[in-house]
Amino acid sequence: MKLDFKEIKEFLNKHAISFKCNDSIVGKYELASLFNPVDFGFYFFTGTDAKILQVNHSLFLVSNDFKVTMDCSNQYVYLLEHDPQHVYYLIMLEFFGTKSTGVIAATSRVDPEVKLGNNVQIDDFCVIEKDVIIGDNVIIGSHCKIHKNSVIRKNTILETMSVIGARGVAWVWDKNQEEKILQPQLGGVEIKENCFLGANTVIVRGSINEKTTIGASSYLAPGCRIGHGSILGNYVHLANNVITGGNTVIGDYSFVGSGVVFRPKIKIHAKTIVGVGAVIVKNTSEENKLLKGVPAQEYDIQNQMSGMPKPKQ
Incomplete structure (x- = not known):
């Protein structure tokens, strides 16, 4: 499952979630967990130290006090007021949540x-x-x-x-x-x-x-x-x-x-x-x-x- 950064940015603006990020962020990112890390992934991170983030070319939702302490190729969306995990889950629900089709199967x-x-x-x-x-x-x-x-x-x-x-x-x-x-x-x-x-x-x-x-x-x-x-x-x-x-x-x-x-x-x-x-x-x-x-x-x-x-x- 992938999302274009334009979709993520539009979601944040739509729901009045204040954030800051580098204007150069572009492209699609795969929704991923740090339990199974991949490059070019889209993650949330609730810690404050980037040293443990062992992935590259990825996008992270992070809190406003997050600090990058090493050179890397990752990009960060800093949430000024909201919890990164909370917002990540809302994004998943918006784009991939289960919604009723309204269909009753003929076999039932x-x-x-x-x-x-x-x-x-x-x-x-x-x-x-x-x-x-x-x-x-x-x-x-x-x-x-x-x-x-x-x-x-x-x-x-x-x-x-x-x-x-x-x-x-x-x-x-x-x-x-x-x-x-x-x-x-x-x-x-x-x-x-x-x-x-x-x-x-x-x-x-x-x-x-x-x-x-x-x-x-x-x-x-x-x-x-x-x-x-x-x-x-x-x-x-x-x-x-x-x-x-x-x-x-x-x-x-x-x-x-x-x-x-x-x-x-x-x-x-x-x-x-x-x-x-x-x-x-x-x-x-x-x-x-x-x-x-x-x-x-x-x-x-x-x-x-x-x-x-x-x-x-």
Whole structure:
């Protein structure tokens, strides 16, 4: 993926992002990461020292206090007020972000009673049952199943092979403890606006009259499993393969690392950070706590956390 510097400059001016740069910058640059550096790339850099930038003939978005301490062939766009990573992501969204095509594939089966918003995209081989509401600009990837009593609000993206409203399992022994009595699962699911659910996500519906709820602007990486009646707050992030037991509550702005497992009926407060692979067996005591370990223990959040976006203040 490449961008011409003219396009980058036009974007910055369009969005009133103040900057300064050398008037001689021209040409196209490949969007690239410093984890896989290439020459003639387009990068952001949030540090202040150019010595570590081991690429040539490339373009960097940098902060206003960035200093070039060695001769090189790179060019720099100095952002006077904005964060380089923030602006870089906005540029990527503008030119390469996922937008609904408004096309419903002929190979998908959508019940006639489904309430579809405007500009909904449904890819191949999806099945959507009755009593489902899908909001404007929703994108549903191929091979997804949406069970009845599910609501997906506007601007949400559901990636391939995901299931919304799956049936959970709850049972008791009969009086002689010879047979299991299986409880029907009658509840629903609500996914609020601007969410992203990665591939192979499974959201189990509420068990009786409750809804399993995913809060607005929450992001679930591939492979997450959300138990019946669980409630995720707004702006929650789950890394890949997080599993919650039934009726788990995760507060607003929480960040949960890869492979975390919650026992049922756990409640963690807003702005909680959970480390990779932790097993959560008890509630948090208050907001702004760090959970890590097996079983997880509670700690104060440190000023510098790695492997995640900057925590919500």
